[in-house]
Amino acid sequence: xxxxxxxxxxxxxxxxxxxxxxxxxxxxxxxxxxxxxxxxxxxxxxxxxxxxxxxxxxxxxxxxxxxxxxxxxxxxxxxxxxxxxxxxxxxxxxxxxxxxxxxxxxxxxxxxxxxxxxxxxxxxxxxxxxxxxxxxxxxxxxxxxxxxxxxxxxxxxxxxxxxxxxxxxxxxxxxxxxxxxxxxxxxxxxxxxxxxxxxxxxxxxxxxxxxxxxxxxxxxxxxxxxxxxxxxxxxxxxxxxxxxxxxxxxxxxxxxxxxxxxxxxxxxxxxxxxxxxxxxxxxxxxxxxxxxxxxxxxxx
Numbered sequence: 001x002x003x004x005x006x007x008x009x010x011x012x013x014x015x016x017x018x019x020x021x022x023x024x025x026x027x028x029x030x031x032x033x034x035x036x037x038x039x040x041x042x043x044x045x046x047x048x049x050x051x052x053x054x055x056x057x058x059x060x061x062x063x064x065x066x067x068x069x070x071x072x073x074x075x076x077x078x079x080x081x082x083x084x085x086x087x088x089x090x091x092x093x094x095x096x097x098x099x100x101x102x103x104x105x106x107x108x109x110x111x112x113x114x115x116x117x118x119x120x121x122x123x124x125x126x127x128x129x130x131x132x133x134x135x136x137x138x139x140x141x142x143x144x145x146x147x148x149x150x151x152x153x154x155x156x157x158x159x160x161x162x163x164x165x166x167x168x169x170x171x172x173x174x175x176x177x178x179x180x181x182x183x184x185x186x187x188x189x190x191x192x193x194x195x196x197x198x199x200x201x202x203x204x205x206x207x208x209x210x211x212x213x214x215x216x217x218x219x220x221x222x223x224x225x226x227x228x229x230x231x232x233x234x235x236x237x238x239x240x241x242x243x244x245x246x247x248x249x250x251x252x253x254x255x256x257x258x259x260x261x262x263x264x265x266x267x268x269x270x271x272x273x274x275x276x277x278x279x280x281x282x283x284x285x286x287x288x289x290x291x292x293x294x295x296x297x298x299x300x
Contacts, residue, residue: 003043004076007069009036010048014066015135018055070272077278090280091120098143101224101243103127106295107143110288117287121280129192129222134272140281141288144268145240155268158289159298162241162264165201166253170233178236181205181212181260188235191216192226201238203260240265242297267298 012022013033023030041048048062058066094114098107104127111123126132126139134142134153148155171188178184181203191199191214200213218234220226223243230237231252247253269285269292292298 006036006040010040011069090118090283092280093122094280095124095139096141097126097132097139100127100129110291114284114287142270144270146265153270155270157266157268158292159267160264164241164244165238165256166244167236168233184212189214189216190218190226190229190235190237192223193219193221202262204262245297
């Protein structure tokens with residue numbers, strides 16, 4: 001069998017998590033998919049997949065081979081694009097995701113610029129206050145805020161942001177201003193479960209790191225709801241600096257405990273592809289990187 005075909009089938013099985021699902025994606029019969037995987041394993045002389053009645057799981061060798069195979073297939077696509085001239089004009093659909101407020105204020109302008117430059121592309125932008133799995137959910141690019149875990153994903157750093165504690169002037173006038181993180185135990189807390197379901201805020205205290213476990217009076221599912229509640233004077237909240245910047249500039253919120261803030265968090269554009277990225281992904285990352293790296297709110 002053709003080696004490229006076998007690789008394509010193997011990647012589909014790995015990403016879909018099963019032979020039947022891969023068969024549906026590729027428009028093949030399950031038997032044809034099984035034959036392709038078996039033929040590839042026989043060629044290599046190793047087991048790539050561990051099969052059960054319900055799903056398949058990659059072996060250690062299979063995981064490594066998957067990454068290498070993705071790179072090879074991407075390089076083939078890139079070579080074909082260069083030969084046909086498509087590389088100069090990205091096309092197809094780009095799937096991307098970002099946090100809600102970050103997506104609205106920072107990513108959407110990048111998307112509009114991208115689409116204006118390349119009329120042949122379509123974009124599906126999902127702005128969600130939760131972390132999605134790029135492989136399982138089929139996304140090409142994601143914005144990640146915070147320190148990245150070790151993974152096979154590729155990342156491009158585009159800035160950094162602070163996590164700021166804030167409250168409205170009216171709330172502080174009525175309840176006082178905390179002077180130390182421990183003082184937060186005596187204040188009304190507004191928190192967003194989009195960041196973490198456990199409200200344990202980290203602070204820097206001199207050269208050490210401390211944490212305060214808090215019970216919020218109001219727990220909401222989105223960051224913008226927490227922002228609105230804080231502006232309305234309900235209590236103290238903690239959000240990213242870009243989320244609070246406008247309200248702080250207008251005097252609707254005041255920043256608290258700046259001397260105890262954690263180190264700023266990095267912002268990355270994360271993608272699944274290696275050096276041989278498809279033209280649509282490469283073009284978007286180039287545009288977004290240039291715009292985000294020069295944005296004043298991402299240079300804290």
